[in-house]
Amino acid sequence: MSIGEAIGLSTPEGAEWSRIHGYQYTQLSKRMMARAISHAIGFALVALILWGEVELALIGAWGVALIFAVLLAAHEDRAARFADTVHYGIWEMRRHAVASAAKGVVWGIGLMLFAQTGGANHLAIVWSIPAVLILANAASRFSAPLGSIAFTIATGIGGLVAALLAGDWLLLTVVTFTMLFAAFGTIENARVAVTGRLNETAAMEKSEVVSMLLREFEENQADWLWQIDPRRRLKSVSPRFAFALGCSAEDAEGKLFFDLISGRDLNPATDSDGLREFAEKLKRKESFSELVIRVNIRGAERWWEISGTPMLDEAGKFIGFRGVGSDVTEQRESSDQIAFLARYDTLTQLPNRLLLNETLGEALEYAAHWRTRCAFLMIDLDRFKSVNDSLGHLVGDQLLAQVAGRLKSLTGEGEICGRLGGDEFAVVIRDASDRKRIDRLARAVIEQLSEPYQIENQILYVGASVGSAVGPRDGKTVEELLRNADLALYRAKDAGGNEHCDYEPSLHANAEEKRQLEFSxxxxxxxxxxxxxxxxxxxxxxxxxxxxxxxxxxxxxxxxxxxxxxxxxxxxxxxxxxxxxxxxxxxxxxxxxxxxxxxxxxxxxxxxxxxxxxxxxxxxxxxxxxxxxxxxxxxxxxxxxxxxxxxxxxxxxxxxxxxxxxxxxxxxxxxxxxxxxxxxxxxxxxxxxxxxxxxxxxxxxxxxxxxxxxxxxxxxxxxxxxxxxxxxxxxxxxxxxxxxxxxxxxxxxxxxxxxxxxxxxxxxxxxxxxxxxx
The missing domain is CATH 3.20.20.450 (EAL domain)
Structure with missing residues (x-):
């Protein structure tokens, strides 16, 4: 924050002057009388110290000037009492600073006159009185920083001149440091005050926004509010929330929250669909946001998205929870359907390439962790294209569906089959420690898929070729294992089909040679x-x-x-x-x-x-x-x-x-x-x-x-x-x-x-x- 923003010469970006600096000036009228009395006491002390040393007429004239300056400053203090609600701009603020400077000028002139008319011996004592006023202004929160700095400078200049006239170099040093410390303190206090006011203003704005949103929330009946006491009993049940609970507000009031949403089939202590986490949050008295839970409302399964925060009274004692919730059953079902379509093939209902890749990645992690092996079998149908070309895609789709059924019947625990696309299928074996299992499964796939298919009163025959790769031996990543299984499959196809081939490192060398030859x-x-x-x-x-x-x-x-x-x-x-x-x-x-x-x-x-x-x-x-x-x-x-x-x-x-x-x-x-x-x-x-x-x-x-x-x-x-x-x-x-x-x-x-x-x-x-x- 700049000095100008702190003392009121400018306003922080995005803030209103009346809310930031206007608040400082409204405080002036609260200590207006105290400041006048402090100046009166200062005058009395100076008169007492200089009695007999300086002519009474001079002291009296100086006293009259001081009275006028204090009255002028008091007038400006009073005029600023509504600075946070009415227009009180830079001009008004400068006028107030001039009035404060006038008091300082009177004190400064007095010091210079006293130094020339017999009060030089008591000048250090006399200087202590306006110094106290300067420091009081700098430390008080009931003063405007710009006015305090103006008073400090005006008084300090008079003190410096008086010290020079008296030839008192020690006093000159004291006056200088007094001015610097007072100005520095004023600026720092002003920064703290403005920062606090900014934070307070931001909090007030947030509170206003929250209040407005809550009003809009309730007026539009968007979703619902919920509240429970420390014993987790419902309080202040709104009609909207009661409707979500499937009962009236009177029936829900005072009932245990979990009794109404868990039903007979769900246990919040063991259920994994959000209720367990919900119960833990309430138990630990922690805030939570957008927690999705599965609830049972009068026998019907629903999904809620719920947020909440603990409530404390003025003494800091926990008095319950309050939050908002909404029914997201339709969105949940829609997202589940989207998730299914993203990971399953719609024709065969088998996992698609994405889910197979994810499953293979998990199998590789499992194999690396337990130092075992996993396997990936890539399957391609032989002569499927001729079926598609001669009998049409409808028959081809029915054939693929039957192929999927046969593959599912061949896979056991820890094995998942899926469709990569077209007439390509795959099997992921999570634990392939038994190498013979890979070959047995591949042979069984070839045998089963080569059996005749009856579709629309026609007997169709296709074969199958299988290429397999073992992880992490043949590849430590999903991409490597897929590529190497594909190379093995090409080898099986080149051998005439209806064959199973394992990956060998030479296949990669051949593929690389083939790639380079193709490029050339x-x-x-x-x-x-x-x-x-x-x-x-x-x-x-x-x-x-x-x-x-x-x-x-x-x-x-x-x-x-x-x-x-x-x-x-x-x-x-x-x-x-x-x-x-x-x-x-x-x-x-x-x-x-x-x-x-x-x-x-x-x-x-x-x-x-x-x-x-x-x-x-x-x-x-x-x-x-x-x-x-x-x-x-x-x-x-x-x-x-x-x-x-x-x-x-x-x-x-x-x-x-x-x-x-x-x-x-x-x-x-x-x-x-x-x-x-x-x-x-x-x-x-x-x-x-x-x-x-x-x-x-x-x-x-x-x-x-x-x-x-x-x-x-x-x-x-x-x-x-x-x-x-x-x-x-x-x-x-x-x-x-x-x-x-x-x-x-x-x-x-x-x-x-x-x-x-x-x-x-x-x-x-x-x-x-x-x-x-x-």
Whole structure:
């Protein structure tokens, strides 16, 4: 607080002048007469001390001046008696200070006159009288600080001059310190007074606000007030509170509070739904706020939010409790419903991802505390998407509900199952000290979920894959355990499904490698890291090259040469295969059109992801038009997996390509989902026999030989050609000829080679032909 705010030259921010400084000036009139008498006594003492030393006329004149100054100050004191209720501003306050200063001037002039007219010997004694008045003013709470300081300065200046005139240096020092101490004391007292007044004003404002709120509370009948005596019996029961208690105010008056709200089923000493805490607060006589308790009102369960504070009488004796309360049953039910929806899946009624994460976190804490293990099983349904796509989401939802029921029947004590989302479920095992329990539960989940489901008169089959992680061994946080269980699940899915896989550290390393490869693969085309190699396909009889299969290779600046077995599946998972496939189509067509003989075809592998693109046929047209390649020289190779996604879209795209004049080959026939229906729906030009059958036939496997003969016979009857893959030596080539395959592909006739080597192959072939003609 500044000096100006303390003595009244300014008002503290946010405060009213009349409430702060006006209060100080209203006190002046209460000691007006006492101040006048003190000055009269001071005059008498001075006259007595200087009798015979100073002329009586001078003393008398000084006395008359002092009387006028005291009367003037008394007038101003009286005028300020209503300063806290009427306007009493800075001007009035300064006028009062001038009147106080006038008294000081009279005392100061008297001291100077006495020092010059024979009273110098008694000057120190005479000075003690106004000094007492100064100190009394400084210490009194019935004085205005600005007026006290004005009186002190005016009197002190007179005393200083008188001491100088008398040559009394000791008195000069005393006067100086008297002035300083008096002014300092006045300011400090004023600060205390103003601070106290500010606090009092704030308390009064709060009291007014509380009174206003209570009046508004009662007038609007918002919620209700309650009050009990030291024996916890109700007092002053309002109609509103009586209504909440389910009885009349007369019936509730004097009754035990707990008897009316606890009912027969609840015991406040043991009940955990707020009543126990409520009873403890009352017992310890502690204030409480917004305590939610469950009450029983005439057999009906309700929820109250209650606040209360102990009451004390003037002697500080406890006389009971008083507070406010409200019925929050509807809000409680609504919040319970919201809490349920936030943590439970509405379709299956199982815990959702949020609650599973919280439960897993608690299990990890339990395991860390008791040095045990917990486990997390992540479950994914196999073939669920085909059910959803073919029969609709309604059937899919019913299937998920049945899956949830089966999972609940498999979990025991300390285990909780839930739905992560989509067709993913999970199980948290709180205590997984028995490692065999994890595998048994996983196998039971796979077995149960693989059983047939009957929905709307249909029998449906799905499988399940399970990945598990054990905490804290496989992860000390929820995020780590979830990630590692997910990695184990991917491994189970990659193994063909209906499998359970545990997490292994190598899975994380593989995932990290895959992540880094994906990051690099996304920039491979921009960096020009992709290149094409071509493997020859020869006529089985003449061994002349009839086509080349374009095979994409990746020479990464960060990882070196990356195997197609690594980056092709990654490209398909991330759909990067689409831009890569488009680039392969354009480059291969350009190379074949510009550098190969007109009778040599180019075979290009197309991923199912590419065929599902709506503009695939446009991509083929663009590649052909930009390169100038004859469509008859382009053969598109697809695998049977194209018919597992959206067969109609894939078939339409291939038919559009065939309409352009391109041919279509069915690659890896017999290794996937072979069905003669594919051959009936789409007219392939070539069927490629997988290398596994060729290798098997080379080892005289009767099954492999039979399959190759059957494929060749079928192709001949349908007007198609056959190509045998993976031929590595002359013996295998001769065997393939004997089985009547039309074309051969394999290391025996050439490994995949760069485009420059292919061109040199044609140059050598042309040179040899020229020599033969010569």
């Amino acid at each position: 693969l996304r920039k491979a085309l921009e960096r020009g890291e992709m290149l094409l190699h071509y493997q020859p396909v020869v006529d089985a009889k003449t061994e002349k090259v009839v086509s080349f299969e374009a095979l994409v290779r990746w020479n990464s600046s960060e990882h070196g040469f990356v195997s197609p077995g690594k980056f092709i599946p990654l490209a398909e998972d991330t759909r990067l295969i689409v831009p890569i496939g488009t680039w392969v189509m354009q480059e291969a067509c350009k190379e074949a059109a510009g550098n190969w003989p007109s009778h040599v075809k180019v075979n290009i592998n197309v991923s199912p992801e590419q065929l599902l693109e709506p503009d695939f046929a446009a991509t083929v047209v663009q590649a052909l038009s930009h390169s100038g390649l004859d469509p008859k020289r382009l053969e598109i190779e697809v695998t049977e997996s194209i018919f597992l996604r959206d067969a109609s879209v894939a078939r339409k795209a291939l038919e559009q390509c065939m309409a352009l004049g391109c041919s279509v080959a069915l690659d890896d026939f017999g290794t996937g989902y072979s069905s003669l229906g594919y051959l009936r729906k789409l007219k392939f030009s070539t069927i490629k026999v997988d290398r596994s059958f060729v290798q098997g036939a080379a080892q005289q496997s009767r099954e492999s030989l039979a399959i190759i003969r059957a494929v060749v016979a079928m192709a001949e009857s349908l007007g198609m050609t056959t190509t045998a893959e993976g031929v590595e030596n002359e013996e295998e080539a001769e065997m393939i000829r004997s089985l009547r395959c039309n074309k051969i592909q394999g290391y025996h006739f050439g490994r995949p080679m760069p485009a420059t080597d292919v061109r040199m192959l044609f140059v050598r072939s042309n040179a040899e032909a020229v020599r033969k003609r010569a």
